Amino acid sequence: MTGSILFEAIVFLAGAIICVSIAKRLGLSSVIGYLLAGVLIGPYVLGFIGEEGDDILHFAEFGVVMMLFLIGLEIEPKNFWNMRKTIVGMGGLQVGGTMLLSYLLFTFLGYDWEVALVISMAVALSSTAIAMQTIKEKGLMDTTFGTSSFSILLFQDIIVIFMLGFIPLLSNSEDNASAESHSEQTNLLESLPMGFQTLAIILSVVLIIVAGRYLIVPMLRKVAKTGVRELLIAAALLIVFGISFLMEYVGISPALGAFLGGVVLSNSEFKHELESTLEPFKNLLLGLFFMAVGASINFIVIAKSPLTIGGILIAIVVLKALVLFITGHVFKIKLDQKLLLTFSLAQIGEFAFVLLSFAFGLHILSQEQMDMMLVITALSMSLTPIIGIINERFILPKTGTKESIKRPMDHIAKSQKIILVGFGHFGSTIGRFLRSHGVEATILDHDSNRVDFLRKMGFEVYYGDATRLDLLESAGISEAKIIICATNKISVSKAISKIVKEKYPNVELMIRTKNRYDAYELLNLGHENIYRESLETSLTLAKDVLSKMGFRKYTLNRQVQNFIKYDEDSLRRLAAEPERKENYIFKARKELEQQEKFLNEDFKRGIVDFDNHWDSEHIRKALENSKTKM
Secondary structure: OOOOHHHHHHHHHHHHHHHHHHHHHOOOOHHHHHHHHHHHHOOOOOOOOOOOOHHHHHHHHHHHHHHHHHHHHHOOHHHHHHOHHHHHHHHHHHHHHHHHHHHHHHHHOOOOHHHHHHHHHHHHOOOHHHHHHHHHHOOOOOOHHHHHHHHHHHHHHHHHHHHHHHHHHHOOHHHHHHHHOOOOOOOOHHHOOHHHHHHHHHHHHHHHHHHHHHHHHHHHHHHHHOOOHHHHHHHHHHHHHHHHHHHHHHOOOHHHHHHHHHHHHOOOOOHHHHHHHHHHHHHHHHHHHHHHHHHOOOHHHHHHOHHHHHHHHHHHHHHHHHHHHHHHHHOOOOHHHHHHHHHHOOOOOOHHHHHHHHHHHOOOOOHHHHHHHHHHHHHHHHHHHHHHHHHHHHHHHHOOOOOOOOOOOOOOHHHOOEEEEOOOHHHHHHHHHHHHOOOOOEEEEOOHHHHHHHHHOOOEEEEOOOOOHHHHHHOOOOOOOEEEEOOOOHHHHHHHHHHHHHHOOOOEEEEEEOOHHHHHHHHHOOOOOEEEOOHHHHHHHHHHHHHHOOOOHHHHHHHHHHHHHHHHHHHHHHOOOOOOHHHHHHHHHHHHHHHHHHHHHHHHHHHHOOOOOOOOHHHHHHHHHHHHHO
């Protein structure tokens, strides 16, 4: 029974649901939940799946494959060129520094120079899967830490291509040939002489680039003409799996091929369609990958030499953290962002599995060295979320910018009755508009680099976590009249609202939401001032469309206000229903029909009534006549 693929699917899904739910309930990252689930259901605890976890790990790598394909789609050549200094500078310094220190460490431990060099390459790479998942979960992509991490990880993903091309040059051709005579060839590279393996890797990369432009894009255009969405989904999966198979057949990492394929398609018209199509598959398979990493932790290998493995693991994490900290210092990143960068990328990444396996296949690494490094890699990935929690809970609160800048206050700044939480694209628009009307706001933000910039612009700024009562009090909440939650994280808004309702009920809350469902949640908590970020923009666009079609601007402005009123009333009536799907859909349809009926009646009433408003026909004619007389 346990050999059934259905049984294994049930075990994986049940493990993920239980462990990730517990992790999120405790306020931990979902990655910890997946890793814990993998350890529990793996061969060394409950023994539900995988004799050694390797069979699952190979399948689970499709999650990393899809993630790198989607990252490649995001990298337009123009944006890459604009970020080249950060990518090459930060990434090059991190990879070069880590390789140098790791090489010295393993040489000191008595490893041959070829082995030490291969291991140092693997150690230099961080986990794109874990880092990007955590950054997106916490909404930190637009911070200095987020952009710096992305730059370093992107450089690592690119440099792996050159590492894979270089590793065959380290192999002893005589040993390799004698070993191959006793074993079957598993890929194309093994059948080639040592001198041609690097050339084969380069040609494979070129083939993907050419195929992307002259084969894949024309194929997608033909598929799109059919108008059948499931065919486009099938085509997207075919692209990812096809590239992965090609690279695996050659003997290179399939994830690397997918990344290159994504870069090639980043300028095509199908970029956004591919992103939206593959996103659900990516998230599900990434979770499977994390579980497979947990299941692959070989406790038998650990039991044989726990001190050696523990010592090397700690040394590697410390060395990587040191290099990352120095890299952040060289590029003048503030202390809190530097610590986030240091602790988030100090692990060994998923590409280490690829490099180590590749080197083992070329007989550069022994079986013992291979097993030990795979365990250390898996352990370092498992420790990363835990180290991140320690950093966030105990280190970050004691570092960073905590006090507002001491500067002369003018008569307007003295009456700062508004606190603005979050100064990204949404919050900065609010802050600038308030300031243009002589109204200052105390701004709270979690990015210290952004804080310094705002201070130079003359804003009153505090750095830190706005869900902490002591920070809100230092920002003047006891004297404030309004708190604006402009952050895009619903969890932060809910935490702030709880503090304000309990401690400062007289302070009015105005909260940004991304969609109706976040609005429902806040309305059910008793909040009234909810602002959906896409509502006004959508109506402005629709209004401009109708204006260009000949509708009166005054009538359209009035109809926009009517639409907002009806939609807000509907929002409050539907807030109690979202959990009950059938009732919600039925009532939502009735609400939409009622809104359209009211708007249609308002419109007919408006064009029949005689009103001399600012864009009525006779006023426009009067203005035109006055211009001609002048």
